[in-house]
Structure formats: C-alpha cells, structure tokens
Amino acid sequence: MSAKIYIFLSSSIADDVCRVRRPLILLIKKDLMILKFLGGAQEVGRSGVLLSDSKNFLFDYGVKLDHKTEYPMDAGRIDAFLLSHAHLDHSGMAPALYNEAVLPSFGTAPTAELAELLLNDSLKIARKEHKQEKFHRRQMKSFIKHYVSVEYSGRVSLGGHSVEFHDAGHISGSAVILLEREKAKDNKRVLYTGDFKLQGQLLHDGADIVKSDVLITESTYAYKDHPDRKAIIRDFIDKIRAVLQNGGNALLPVFAVGRGQEILAMLYEGGLADSVYVDGMVKAATQIVRKYPQFISKPDLLEKSLKKASLVVDRSDREIALSEPSIIVTTAGMLNGGPVLDYITRLNDSSKIFLTGYQIEGTNGSTLLKSGKINLDGKTRRITNPVELFDFSAHAGMDDLYRYVRESSPNVVICMHGSEENTKLLAEKLDGEGFKTYAPGFGERIELE
Ligand SMILES: [Zn+2]
Ligand SMILES: [Zn+2]
Known part of the structure; x- marks a missing residue:
C-alpha cells in the first residue's frame, strides 16, 4: 500500500483542524518526554497514555468494563488524540475529551465507525440501566466530526511530530502507533501497540513489526501461549x-x-x-x-x-x-x-x-x-x-510478545494492558534480556531523557 502523508503544519495542531486557539504547554526541560499512565496500567481496561513534550498527545482513552465500570484519570489539556482501535477498553471515554475543548483525533476509518457503533450502544445501555453517563450525544458527534482517518502506513505531520499507523492484526482498523519528533537530534521513536496479534487470523494478517526506541506494549498474555x-x-x-x-x-x-x-x-x-x-x-x-x-x-x-x-x-x-x-x-x-x-x-x-x-x-x-x-x-x-x-484470542501469546519486543528492538520497554502480575512478569523477564523496563501503576509518570 502506498504511504499517504497528511500534514498539519502550524505550531498548534488544534488551530489547523478546529481553528481553536489554546495555550502551548511549557515544559521545564526542552528534550524531556513524559509519559503518564491514566489507565490500563497493571490492569486490562481503561487504557490511556499521555505523552508530553512540547505538545500533549493522548494514546487511547477507554473504560474498564468489570463488575462495575471504571474510568481513566482526567487527561487535562491535550493537543491530539490517537486511537489504536475501536474496542471500548481503548475508545470508551474518547467523547468525554470533547467537553468545551475541540481537538483532532486520528485513527483508521473503520476504527471511527466501529467505535461509534460501540459507544452508541454503551450510551443506550447506560440509559436503560439508569447509570450516569460520562458524555452526551453532542460530545459523540463532536468526536466523530473532528476525527481524521488515516490509512495504514500513512503519516500525519503534527506541529514538529510525525505519527504513523501500522496494522496491529487484532481487529478491522486496529493499529500500532508510532510517534516521533521530526527534527530533534535525539529523536525517540515511541511505539504504542494498543492490542496486537502476530499470528494471522482468518481475516487478518499478523501485526507489522515496527522499529522503536521506546515501546509501550500490551501484556495481556505475558504468562502463556495460545493453543494451536x-x-x-x-x-x-x-x-x-x-x-x-x-x-x-x-x-x-x-x-x-x-x-x-x-x-x-x-x-x-x-x-x-x-x-x-x-x-x-x-x-x-x-x-x-x-x-x-x-x-x-x-x-x-x-x-x-x-x-x-x-x-x-x-x-x-x-x-x-x-x-x-x-x-x-x-x-x-x-x-x-x-x-x-x-x-x-x-x-x-x-x-x-x-x-x-x-x-x-x-x-x-x-x-x-x-x-x-x-x-x-x-x-x-x-x-x-x-x-x-474456545480460545480464539486476538492478542499475542507469550512467545509472540517477546518476539515483537526483540524485533522492534527498543531501549526502553513499558508493559501495560495486563494484570499487575503479568505486566511485572514481562518487565522482569525483558529486564533480564538487557532492556530497560517499566510496569507502571495507575497514574504513574515516566520521564524519558
Ligand atoms: Zn482490543
Ligand atoms: Zn484492549
């Protein structure tokens, strides 16, 4: 597939897409990159990772659908939202980002439509069960209106950063997302996997393995391989x-x-x-x-x-x-x-x-x-x-998680989207292979120099 390039050039991303001016975020140290785990850390559900340097990017913003629904931490002011795929543990709180603020969201076209279907259904269920809704239909509409569809291998240029979406092999439109600074000498290629599967399914080839410096990976099945x-x-x-x-x-x-x-x-x-x-x-x-x-x-x-x-x-x-x-x-x-x-x-x-x-x-x-x-x-x-x-999982099993990490060959690996036990297990084992690893908890921050 030929790569498409989408360019949003000016210093404030939101200005390009939504014509809304918002102040720039100032950080103490110019090259510092900070990751904050708003959810999905030592747990499966409510995934949300905030990446801040000169801009604030949010990878996914989902809900945790356990015996009760749990939500990620407040995202604060962000410049762009990057959505890996439609499942509600990744997309379930996306419309809540569209309060009075408007911002661009990026992901593939099927992700937007499938997320809309699932989000509308979750609103319907919340109403039926008289549960408090975290967002309204108006915010849903705003989210869809400001969504920019990107093809696999397409590149988005966002005020000094570039973002690419590659096939994650999980469901239709699912993507691993690569974010990097366009000009910095000490560029870091940050890869966020969302959910991925390396082995092909009937309707999906396995995930693309993308080289990275910092890899934020799911850890759902860090403890076992799937049966044949x-x-x-x-x-x-x-x-x-x-x-x-x-x-x-x-x-x-x-x-x-x-x-x-x-x-x-x-x-x-x-x-x-x-x-x-x-x-x-x-x-x-x-x-x-x-x-x-x-x-x-x-x-x-x-x-x-x-x-x-x-x-x-x-x-x-x-x-x-x-x-x-x-x-x-x-x-x-x-x-x-x-x-x-x-x-x-x-x-x-x-x-x-x-x-x-x-x-x-x-x-x-x-x-x-x-x-x-x-x-x-x-x-x-x-x-x-x-x-x-029957185990028809669309997630990488243990061996494939390790293979992805080794072939992506980052310096730093951050393990999330897994139980406390599994994220720590994966981090510990990869540490033994010479990677610098983290298994952050809910709300934890990691500074990347
Ligand atoms: Zn998923
Ligand atoms: Zn998931």
Whole structure:
C-alpha cells in the first residue's frame, strides 16, 4: 500500500483542524518526554497514555468494563488524540475529551465507525440501566466530526511530530502507533501497540513489526501461549456439527467487533455456513467491516460467509432459527445483554453453548462456566445445556510478545494492558534480556531523557 502523508503544519495542531486557539504547554526541560499512565496500567481496561513534550498527545482513552465500570484519570489539556482501535477498553471515554475543548483525533476509518457503533450502544445501555453517563450525544458527534482517518502506513505531520499507523492484526482498523519528533537530534521513536496479534487470523494478517526506541506494549498474555489455532478450529467445527446432527442449536455468543466476523469466516470454511443465523449488533459491525475491505486480509471470504448466512431481522426469524438444527451467532459475547439472552433460555436439550472469547469475572459468561447459572433481569436462572469455552484470542501469546519486543528492538520497554502480575512478569523477564523496563501503576509518570 502506498504511504499517504497528511500534514498539519502550524505550531498548534488544534488551530489547523478546529481553528481553536489554546495555550502551548511549557515544559521545564526542552528534550524531556513524559509519559503518564491514566489507565490500563497493571490492569486490562481503561487504557490511556499521555505523552508530553512540547505538545500533549493522548494514546487511547477507554473504560474498564468489570463488575462495575471504571474510568481513566482526567487527561487535562491535550493537543491530539490517537486511537489504536475501536474496542471500548481503548475508545470508551474518547467523547468525554470533547467537553468545551475541540481537538483532532486520528485513527483508521473503520476504527471511527466501529467505535461509534460501540459507544452508541454503551450510551443506550447506560440509559436503560439508569447509570450516569460520562458524555452526551453532542460530545459523540463532536468526536466523530473532528476525527481524521488515516490509512495504514500513512503519516500525519503534527506541529514538529510525525505519527504513523501500522496494522496491529487484532481487529478491522486496529493499529500500532508510532510517534516521533521530526527534527530533534535525539529523536525517540515511541511505539504504542494498543492490542496486537502476530499470528494471522482468518481475516487478518499478523501485526507489522515496527522499529522503536521506546515501546509501550500490551501484556495481556505475558504468562502463556495460545493453543494451536488450527486444532481449536477443527475441534470447534466438529463439535458444532455433532450438535446439528443431534437436532440441536449451537449457540455462539460473540463480541460484535472482530470475533463475530472471524467466527463467520470459520463456519464458512468449515462447510457450515448454510446453517448460520446472525442476530444482534454483530450484523451492524459486520456491515462496517465490509465497507473497508482494505483493512481485512480476505474480504472475499467474509462476503462468501455472509452470502450463505441468514440475517435475523425480527422475532419470527428467531423462532425459525430455534425451530430447526442451526448455528446462532449473536451478541453479547459475555452474555451480559443482547439477543443471546433470549435464545439461551429456549434451547432444546440437544443444544450447546460455545463461548468464543475471554469471559471477564462476574459476567454471565463467567458464572455460566463456573456454576451453570446466569442472572436474567435480577433473577438467577440455571442453564442445563452444556457449555464450552474456545480460545480464539486476538492478542499475542507469550512467545509472540517477546518476539515483537526483540524485533522492534527498543531501549526502553513499558508493559501495560495486563494484570499487575503479568505486566511485572514481562518487565522482569525483558529486564533480564538487557532492556530497560517499566510496569507502571495507575497514574504513574515516566520521564524519558
Ligand atoms: Zn482490543
Ligand atoms: Zn484492549
């Protein structure tokens, strides 16, 4: 793909994009770069990293969706927002940046549309559950209005800094982000990985490995490798086929963005696409992914998968899906809402639930695995159908995390987006290999000279 260059030349970035004048931030030492971890430090969720030198850049600004929702620290005054991908643990608080201030946000085109879909859904849920919203629709609109779409390998020139987005191999539009000063003699190439996967998936090639001086990496699976993906897919397809042969429904809860499309492709390749029904937000997410074929590796495969599948549009379609042996691909992936809760209580005895992603502690998916129970409208319900979890993770496993670090060859490695145990483990092991490492905690600052 040929590189595109986007240039925002004047001294204040916001002036270029939004025509709003804001004061420059003065730092004590000219070449000092300061990183502040607003969230996602020694935890998974609410990622946010503030990089300050002559300008303030914010990488991601998400929420932590645990048993209760947690938010990152206040970002203060920033000059530009750089978004790695659409998942809410990275994008969930982006509209809150658009209070009275307006600023440019940068990321790929599918990231903006997929984030908008997920953010609107989170607003809807907050309203339904009478929870306090952290931003309003007006701020959502402002965020989208000031979003600048960048292609992979495209370069943005931002008042003395350049920023590049490269394929992270995680979901449609996901990017590792490289930021560097354009003229400084002691330039530091700062690479922020967001979430990445090195091994290819059906619809994504592995992440681009980008050289860096300072690497801020995710650490989600610092402790283990994923099992062989091809073997899991074979097992998954065989077990679904057995359910169909016994006259049951295979209920596949999926995350709308990323996993949903990957599962549809798997079912097509496994020869099962004729029996597939697609319901819930995964439909809208898939339409967005289709709009940007240049951001997936096999757009034809996704098209073919969809052509054979039936889209559920109303209740009568749901009844049809349940009345015959079928595969129901629907949201939500952790069973905390969406049409999956309608299906799960109406399955016949030959049916089975196939969980296709990590289940956060406290979610219905997690309690179903542990105790066979879910919470439905405040009441505990026992689910008698068998349930099984399949590891289709879109994150790098342990060996790939180390490989990425070694090949990116930074001097400094900062480990985030992982539990306290995992970020410290990765930092400690890389320290043993001669890298200068950190596993910062929530709110911690690191000064880079
Ligand atoms: Zn993600
Ligand atoms: Zn993440």
